[in-house]
Amino acid sequence: MKYKVSIVIPIYNAGDYLEECIESIINQSIGFENLQLILVNDGSKDNSANIIDMYCQKYKNIIGIHLPESHSLGGFARNQGLKQVEGKYLMFVDSDDFIDQRACEVMYEAITKNEAQVVTANYKCMDQNGKIWAKAMFDQEKYKSCELKEANQTFFYLYCPSVCMKIFDATLIKENNIKFLEGVPAEDAYFSCNALLKSEKVCYIEDVVYYYRRRNTGEVSTSWMRNKRYFVNVNYAFKEIYKLFESANKIEYYKFFYAKNLISLIYKFIDSKLINNAERIELMSELYWFFEQSREFNIILAQRSIEILLEYILDKKNEEAIKACEIIAELRTFMTEVQKEMTSKPQKITI
Secondary structure (H helix, E strand, O other): OOEEEEEEEEEOOOOOOHHHHHHHHHOOOOOHHHEEEEEEEEOOOOOHHHHHHHHHHHOOOEEEEEEOOOOOOOHHHHHHHHOOOOEEEEEEOOOOOEEOOOHHHHHHHHHHHOOOOEEEEEEEEEOOOOOEOOOOOOOOOOOOOEEEOOOOHHHHHHOOOOOOOEEEEHHHHHHOOOOOOOOOOOHHHHHHHHHHHHOOOEEEEEEEEEEEEOOOOOOOOHHHOOOHHHHHHHHHHHHHHHHHHHHOOOHHHHHHHHHHHHHHHHHHHHHOOOOOHHHHHHHHHHOHHHHHHHHHOOOEEOOHHHHHHHHHHHOOOHHHHHHHHHHHHHHHOOOOHHHHHHHOOOOOEEO
């Protein structure tokens, strides 16, 4: 392989953050000459294209791809970037985030030393202005680095569905023709779960390698446009993810993926101000199969308020469910963004 690691970045109107993102990769301790950077401009209307061209002219190991129009979310752009990969290993970074200076070195050492196909690491969130939250997403005292030949409950808890903060064996991706879903949310969860199911060995490392920027307004982040279409599309994506586990005969693994993503989806549903009550009722019907799995897998969540809401949804008590959503949403207005993030992941799950 020509490079140790190829890094794909999908870009849409990220001009305010793009240079910081690219510079964090150029300044990697592993040596930028060992990296291939693939920048995919997904029809940006700001100055992102000019920034991409500037870096392409300066560095021979940077490839710029300009798509004539946006394809919504990152799936199509990432798939285009995959076609250009020349590295032995593969990483993804979002254009408004950045990585630690040792990220590539640490991830490369972990995947080569352990002879793994997928390595996932720890990360921190930051606000839109770049203020980094104090705590890592996963408790570094509680969750230590580990390697596994078979994923378990703890690993799925640590396995964030995003393709960021991960490194993949490029041969695994190419030989299994692993691609992103296009035009729908959770496209990266589909990719990362597919890679995990095809892997013979996986690892988690406690190091914080990635900094994720929470741009929580629809004007700047497509993933935050939680309207009816968002939930319809995420419903499609979750069905496709379920099929992956089903076809691999690994439903026992899917249960852990499901338990982690159930509460996250519910809070997105509760917090959304872009759907009215009639649409909420319609979506509860569309997503009924997904919510029903909580009973099928006998999942007990720590948050009693979410359990009550789920009971209303599954018993098709629409008026009570709407009222519960309103109450929980009101309570969450008194929470900080950090508190919201931490409560949107399971603290305790019994399966």
